[in-house]
Amino acid sequence: MFIKGAGMLDGEIIETLWSMLNYTASSARSMSWFHRQEYLDAHMADSNWKKLIGMVKAIFHKWQNAVEQAAESEEQFHSLCTSVGEEKVQKWSAEEADAQERRNEDPTAMDIFDVKEDEAPGKTVMANIWLYREMEPNTTTAKGSTAWITAGIRITEQQIELRKEVRKAGRYPTADQTKNILEKRQKLQELIDDFKDRARAFVSIASEPDVDPSPEPDDWFDELPDAQPDLDEQHYADDVVFELSDGRQAERQPIPLPSSFGKAACKTRLQGLAAIELDLRVGQANDALRYLRIAIGQKSFTLDRSPNFRLHKNQAAQVYTSSRRAMELLGAPKEILSKFKVLLKTHIASSTAVVDPNARGERNKGLSWIWHTQHDPEEDPAWLDELYRVNWLRAKSRRDRWAEELTLTAAEMLWTRIFHQHRRNLWLKRAVESRTNNPKLQYYACKQAKTWDLLASQVDNALSRMES
Numbered sequence: 001m002f003i004k005g006a007g008m009l010d011g012e013i014i015e016t017l018w019s020m021l022n023y024t025a026s027s028a029r030s031m032s033w034f035h036r037q038e039y040l041d042a043h044m045a046d047s048n049w050k051k052l053i054g055m056v057k058a059i060f061h062k063w064q065n066a067v068e069q070a071a072e073s074e075e076q077f078h079s080l081c082t083s084v085g086e087e088k089v090q091k092w093s094a095e096e097a098d099a100q101e102r103r104n105e106d107p108t109a110m111d112i113f114d115v116k117e118d119e120a121p122g123k124t125v126m127a128n129i130w131l132y133r134e135m136e137p138n139t140t141t142a143k144g145s146t147a148w149i150t151a152g153i154r155i156t157e158q159q160i161e162l163r164k165e166v167r168k169a170g171r172y173p174t175a176d177q178t179k180n181i182l183e184k185r186q187k188l189q190e191l192i193d194d195f196k197d198r199a200r201a202f203v204s205i206a207s208e209p210d211v212d213p214s215p216e217p218d219d220w221f222d223e224l225p226d227a228q229p230d231l232d233e234q235h236y237a238d239d240v241v242f243e244l245s246d247g248r249q250a251e252r253q254p255i256p257l258p259s260s261f262g263k264a265a266c267k268t269r270l271q272g273l274a275a276i277e278l279d280l281r282v283g284q285a286n287d288a289l290r291y292l293r294i295a296i297g298q299k300s301f302t303l304d305r306s307p308n309f310r311l312h313k314n315q316a317a318q319v320y321t322s323s324r325r326a327m328e329l330l331g332a333p334k335e336i337l338s339k340f341k342v343l344l345k346t347h348i349a350s351s352t353a354v355v356d357p358n359a360r361g362e363r364n365k366g367l368s369w370i371w372h373t374q375h376d377p378e379e380d381p382a383w384l385d386e387l388y389r390v391n392w393l394r395a396k397s398r399r400d401r402w403a404e405e406l407t408l409t410a411a412e413m414l415w416t417r418i419f420h421q422h423r424r425n426l427w428l429k430r431a432v433e434s435r436t437n438n439p440k441l442q443y444y445a446c447k448q449a450k451t452w453d454l455l456a457s458q459v460d461n462a463l464s465r466m467e468s
Contacts, residue, residue, distance in 0.1 A: 123283035
């Protein structure tokens with residue numbers, strides 16, 4: 001989305017360069033109030049001075065980047081306009097102008113920047129359908145079975161979330177991490193015990209389930225920088241705080257859902273329950289894919305590279321993988337399994353094909369299948385046209401932002417020169433005024449004027465390089 005006058009986002013905090021002052025906290029903690037104030041003022045003044053003398057270099061680097069990005073975004077936008085045709089460009093331009101005009105009074109006008117797609121039913125919708133069936137007079141569905149299976153699926157998601165926390169903590173967690181993990185394990189174990197007690201009303205669990213639908217090992221968490229490869233219980237053999245009495249942690253215990261008893265049981269004695277779980281698993285997979293699409297699209301535009309972002313995205317991928325494996329164990333038909341394909345890491349990698357199918361290197365690449373689970377681009381041209389419309393709007397916004405950033409950086413360089421010249425002239429004036437009164441003040445004023453003149457000359461050199 002393009003906001004006139006904003007340019008490109010430089011950071012998501014008030015002052016991106018204040019982080020370097022964080023180290024002063026430990027020293028200032030034991031100081032008196034006045035001492036602390038002087039100490040922080042000195043560091044802030046030093047930080048501001050460093051930013052001032054490095055301003056020209058920073059602006060020049062931003063200008064160079066803006067030149068490259070503006071040219072690239074203009075080329076991509078022109079290529080996209082050529083591929084969609086003049087008629088659609090005029091129509092979409094009118095829609096974009098109308099949305100920008102009405103956005104202050106009607107925020108929903110900005111919905112044109114999102115794909116207008118009928119969302120696949122999620123887990124909650126599927127659960128509601130089966131709850132209504134339980135209420136029918138002549139139903140064969142056991143009362144409470146939908147709520148019981150929904151609770152079990154939620155427990156499996158919590159297991160994945162807890163495995164993520166253990167994975168993130170590594171082999172040597174801190175005391176706070178250990179406390180947090182143990183508390184979550186205790187709560188999860190209580191949920192598992194309660195679920196197993198309720199399960200006796202629906203299935204026979206004289207023996208443990210034969211299959212655990214949760215994929216092992218946690219391949220989706222291997223990308224984490226602090227994760228250990230092939231993490232399992234034996235890594236905690238020397239750390240007793242991570243061991244339970246039965247030797248199996250709560251996040252790795254099999255949950256007695258119909259899918260946990262295997263395909264044969266789901267086709268015979270658990271057929272009714274298996275049908276409920278299958279629909280709920282389909283909804284769970286839809287929810288996971290929806291989150292992945294949002295996350296990948298956000299990362300493609302914001303260039304988010306934080307470990308926490310990768311962690312949540314991988315967790316959603318883990319939920320989807322677990323859900324699809326459960327579908328296979330439930331005996332899902334080929335139509336469902338062909339729709340929900342095996343998810344690979346290449347399928348959820350951020351790519352310019354998501355936001356710009358005409359970027360370099362993407363000409364022969366299509367969008368990952370996760371972007372059209374509800375539509376086949378070859379069989380549904382209207383959906384493909386909708387996708388191109390959103391890509392065009394976003395490409396136009398990107399071009400406009402970089403064009404404005406190019407103008408702003410050039411203007412910032414001129415403003416910097418004007419400020420430096422103003423400070424030089426101010427100190428020259430003070431030098432003249434102090435000529436007869438105090439020679440020492442005159443010397444100091446001349447020295448300050450020379451400093452600001454040198455800073456102004458740096459801007460002149462940068463402007464000459466920008467003009468060339």
